[in-house]
Amino acid sequence: MKKFLTVLLVLAMILSVPGLGVFAAEADETTYRATPYAEGASFDPGIWMNKFDEDGNCTGTNYVIFKTAADIKGFGLPKAFAGTSQNDQDATVRFELFKFDTDAETTLKGTPVHSEEVYMDGDFNEGMHFRLETPAPAGQYLFRITQLTGREESEGVAHYFVLPICDLIYGDTKIVFDAAGPFSFYVDCEKKDGVTDYLVALDGNDTQVDVQPERTIIKRSGDNAREINEYGIVTPVIPDGQVLYTLSLVASPTWSNTNGDSDCEWHVHKWTGDYDESVEGRTVASGEEIDHADNSNLTLKFGTALRYGNRYLIVIEKTNSGKIGYWQGEDEWPEGWEFYDFGSELDVSPSIKGQYALVGDLGPEPTEEPTKEPTEVPPTDVPTEVPVTDVPVATDAPKPTDVPDKTDAPNVTDNAPKTTGGSSDKNNEKKDSKGGNNIVPIIVIAACAVVVIGSVIAIIAAKKKKK
Secondary structure, eight states, rough: OHHHHHHHHHHHHHHTTTOOOOOOOOOOOEEEEEOBOOOOOOEEEEEEEEBBBBTBBBOOOOEEEEBSSSSSEEEESBEEEOOOGGTOOEEEEEEEEOOOOSSSSHHHSOOOOOOEEEOOOOOOOOOEEEEEEEEEOEEEEEEEEEEEEOOTTTTSSSSOEEEOOOOSSTTTTTEEEEEEEEOOOEEEEEEEOOOOBOOOOOTTTOOSEEEEEEEEEEEEEEEEEEEOOOOEOOOOOOOTEEEEEEEEEEEEEOTTTSSSSOOOEEEEEEOOOOOOHHSOEEEEEEEEOOSTTTTTEEEEEEETTTTTTTOOOEEEEEESSSSOOOEEOOOOOOOOOEEEETEEEESBOOOOOEEEEOOOOOOOOOOOOOOOOOOOOOOSSSSSSSOOOSSSGGSSSSSOTTSOOOOSSSOOTTTTTTSSSSSHHHHHHHHHTTTTTOOHHHHHHHHHHHHHHHHHHHHHHHOOOOH
16 A cells, blocks of 8 residues: 555656656757766765754755856756665655855745755666756856655654765865765756856855865775774875865764764864874864764865975864764775874774865964963053052041140130240141140140139139228
């Protein structure tokens, strides 16, 4: 019964989608097929789209941004790989072409120039072709591929669709891929007199950095996968006038992990000849990979950081409980490459690809150690001690309670003895202002009291005599 329903579904999909009578299509005499891969390239399966969230919904998607010098008549894949209904791994996939607008996020919010959903039951060894009813004008576009089929808990297996991967002949200046990795595709353009390169540089790309084609450095050997915990890769000396722009572990496996924990981070140091010593040195570049999709390229993008004249140590570390790894490469590899596990050198290699860029003269190399901030504050003209003006003035202090206020004292100016020495007057004034010796005021007050008392006694005596 299930197989019968599957057949009906296939027929319904074919009848409902226009232009899908033939998936493989040869370019006619009015068409130029622009292929970003070398003729006769081997399309190794490598970009797995079966990536699911915790609810079993498929989140697998990938896109490429490119620009053409002539109108687009169609686009397609030279190969495609998918599960079968017999194994409950068949998948439905959506293919969309968007006119590029500012950036990928803005572009994907727009309406596609072309969109088709295709039911996949097994591989398409002859490729897939999508024909536009009306040619799209020359310009910059985004081609997105999305697996729609989710994952049911009862099935125990994952529906899957896999994009073809191969060595590319164009770098980031002409083609930019989503994080899932570079895949093989082609664009059919209207033939145009005088045009020799139908895929041209993207808008706004830095023409000073000429990113070279991605190339296989070490081919995969068999199906021996190794897990990464702390994995080190040492590069050969970077050639003059170049940088190592990207490095990829081909089809990096996660052992079908779907819990979102296949994460890792990477950091790069100059290679000194010793693993521990190199790791302790300055970090040249770093990055991370979050929720890596099973069997997708683990691509590390360095930009212009890994420059000519040096060897570098690239350390990849797993950052959570999910597995992430690499496929073992061939026994022999180019001179200069070395591989380490927890600091111990290995006699096996990963399957890797690399991408160099021509940069010419980058000028002086950054210093080995970052400039340190001064540990001591430099001397200044500001006094280190608290200024005198911050100390309360003595006259503001409260006066001793045993010293009467001058306003309370009787006016004895005329009766007070006068001093003859000017310096003595000044000394007495200083002592008074500091609350010191008060002998002179006391003598004056006492003298006044004696005069007053004497006067009173004299008055009383006179009254008695009169009586």
